[in-house]
Amino acid sequence: xxxxxxxxxxxxxxxxxxxxxxxxxxxxxxxxxxxxxxxxxxxxxxxxxxxxxxxxxxxxxxxxxxxxxxxxxxxxxxxxxxxxxxxxxxxxxxxxxxxxxxxxxxxxxxxxxxxxxxxxxxxxxxxxxxxxxxxxxxxxxxxxxxxxxxxxxxxxxxxxxxxxxxxxxxxxxxxxxxxxxxxxxxxxxxxxxxxxxxxxxxxxxxxxxxxxxxxxxxxxxxxxxxxxxxxxxxxxxxxxxxxxxxxx
Numbered sequence: 254x255x256x257x258x259x260x261x262x263x264x265x266x267x268x269x270x271x272x273x274x275x276x277x278x279x280x281x282x283x284x285x286x287x288x289x290x291x292x293x294x295x296x297x298x299x300x301x302x303x304x305x306x307x308x309x310x311x312x313x314x315x316x317x318x319x320x321x322x323x324x325x326x327x328x329x330x331x332x333x334x335x336x337x338x339x340x341x342x343x344x345x346x347x348x349x350x351x352x353x354x355x356x357x358x359x360x361x362x363x364x365x366x367x368x369x370x371x372x373x374x375x376x377x378x379x380x381x382x383x384x385x386x387x388x389x390x391x392x393x394x395x396x397x398x399x400x401x402x403x404x405x406x407x408x409x410x411x412x413x414x415x416x417x418x419x420x421x422x423x424x425x426x427x428x429x430x431x432x433x434x435x436x437x438x439x440x441x442x443x444x445x446x447x448x449x450x451x452x453x454x455x456x457x458x459x460x461x462x463x464x465x466x467x468x469x470x471x472x473x474x475x476x477x478x479x480x481x482x483x484x485x486x487x488x489x490x491x492x493x494x495x496x497x498x499x500x501x
Contacts, residue, residue: 292392314338324440328355350391374398376419377450384417421450466495
């Protein structure tokens with residue numbers, strides 16, 4: 254092999270080794286998170302405080318219960334569920350860069366026997382389409398599956414196309430036989446479609462709690478609350494992070 258190739262090979266191997274990781278203490282446990290950029294570092298440094306209600310909800314899960322994290326980003330809340338609560342976690346994240354970090358976090362923590370990542374956009378149907386990204390940076394949220402979301406606010410401007418496949422939670426459960434005890438839905442836009450595609454799961458008594466980040470100022474999001482009540486989730490707590498629903 255040429256000297257030029259060996260130089261590139263060494264640089265590539267050094268790059269893989271150079272991606273830093275930090276230790277995240279949560280309660281009496283800890284886990285590692287890889288931090289390829291400042292966005293992911295921010296998640297790691299604020300893990301215990303960024304969404305106190307979400308953390309408290311997860312702390313109440315029982316060991317061995319199944320948690321679906323829809324819109325998992327870099328995997329923070331799935332890691333809390335797997336490490337602190339001892340759950341089996343299925344994490345869905347279609348953004349290519351965040352999925353990479355999510356999956357690295359699983360392997361860095363040796364959780365591959367009970368935490369699983371899927372590059373799937375959860376929606377109401379199975380389809381091949383586009384995911385429109387607000388940034389190609391890992392950890393960046395406010396992406397949107399199905400339609401571009403142009404905005405004068407750069408935070409919400411999701412117009413970078415990425416190929417993606419979608420699947421409903423009901424279809425995923427049918428194909429895998431996995432029924433969760435808890436679901437977190439945080440995708441910054443198509444929550445109504447996800448709820449519509451989970452009708453069978455929502456009716457399953459094994460599912461005892463669901464967290465949905467709703468934007469109640471949007472007309473399309475307003476029916477979510479009644480839909481959850483009709484499905485038997487008659488106890489709920491509203492928080493800035495979202496609405497936490499519990500089966501009576």
